[in-house]
Amino acid sequence: MGLETVIGRTGRDARGSELSRRTKSSVDRMRVWDRRSQPNQSAYRSMSKAFDEIKTIAAKLSVGEAAIERAAYIYRKAIEKHLTRGRSIDQLSAAALYAACRDLQIPRSLKDVAAAGNISKKDLSRSYRILVTQLDIRMPVEDPIRSVPKIGSAIGVSPQTMRRAQEILRMAEERGISAGKDPMGLAGAALYIASNLEGEGKSQPKVAKAAEVTEVTVRNLYKALKSGLKL
Numbered sequence: 482m483g484l485e486t487v488i489g490r491t492g493r494d495a496r497g498s499e500l501s502r503r504t505k506s507s508v509d510r511m512r513v514w515d516r517r518s519q520p521n522q523s524a525y526r527s528m529s530k531a532f533d534e535i536k537t538i539a540a541k542l543s544v545g546e547a548a549i550e551r552a553a554y555i556y557r558k559a560i561e562k563h564l565t566r567g568r569s570i571d572q573l574s575a576a577a578l579y580a581a582c583r584d585l586q587i588p589r590s591l592k593d594v595a596a597a598g599n600i601s602k603k604d605l606s607r608s609y610r611i612l613v614t615q616l617d618i619r620m621p622v623e624d625p626i627r628s629v630p631k632i633g634s635a636i637g638v639s640p641q642t643m644r645r646a647q648e649i650l651r652m653a654e655e656r657g658i659s660a661g662k663d664p665m666g667l668a669g670a671a672l673y674i675a676s677n678l679e680g681e682g683k684s685q686p687k688v689a690k691a692a693e694v695t696e697v698t699v700r701n702l703y704k705a706l707k708s709g710l711k712l
Contacts, residue, residue: 488512527565531556534574534598541597542589544582551581558616568608572600576608583620588628590665590693623664625671626650628692632668635691636683638676645675649706658709662702666694670702674712 488511492500500508535552539545555577559565565573575598582589595605612618626647633643649671653659659667669692676683685703689696706712 488515531570531574534571535578538575538578538597544587548581548585548587552578555580559612562615564615572604572608575600575605576612579609580612586627588631592693625664625667628665628668632691633672636687638681642675642679642681645679646671649674652710653706665692666698666702669694669699670706673703
């Protein structure tokens with residue numbers, strides 16, 4: 482994760498044999514350049530604390546090593562750009578992990594990450610915008626199909642209903658109905674339709690809460706999907 486390495490001064494290899502004069506000279510040069518390349522102690526402590534925080538939040542969110550490594554990379558770039566000065570390590574760590582999840586299309590919402598990092602959504606959103614803007618991170622368009630299992634589990638629908646919602650979203654994408662629309666809202670609207678088609682009848686307020694969008698968003702997108710797909 483970019484933390485320091487240590488080149489020892491024993492003058493012996495892994496088997497305990499003494500190094501040749503030429504090898505010792507080479508190792509001495511590497512040791513000098515390694516020392517010069519290390520961040521200062523303050524930056525090192527900052528990175529170490531940030532990476533521990535990233536790992537802690539990632540564990541709470543059940544995201545894998547790929548997201549942790551990507552978040553660590555983003556945080557290191559923030560240090561290089563001097564974005565960490567005067568800003569909370571906890572907030573920037575959470576923001577880096579949220580950015581990593583968005584970049585890797587791992588369905589974790591702003592609310593999920595804020596709760597796991599024990600910070601407010603407002604602070605997380607502000608720190609995330611700083612990272613994305615200042616580091617020029619281009620996020621991929623979020624796929625609403627990936628959000629269906631998360632929202633579906635929250636509202637308690639069957640796997641069959643989730644699959645039906647995903648089919649609706651695929652049809653909407655093929656016909657250009659979903660272009661430019663809120664991904665979480667689309668996933669919620671598709672689940673609302675699917676739950677009614679499958680006889681599970683989940684309410685719009687319940688779906689909207691699970692999707693973290695307004696009831697108006699779900700209602701408007703429901704109407705767009707129903708009309709566009711002639712459901």
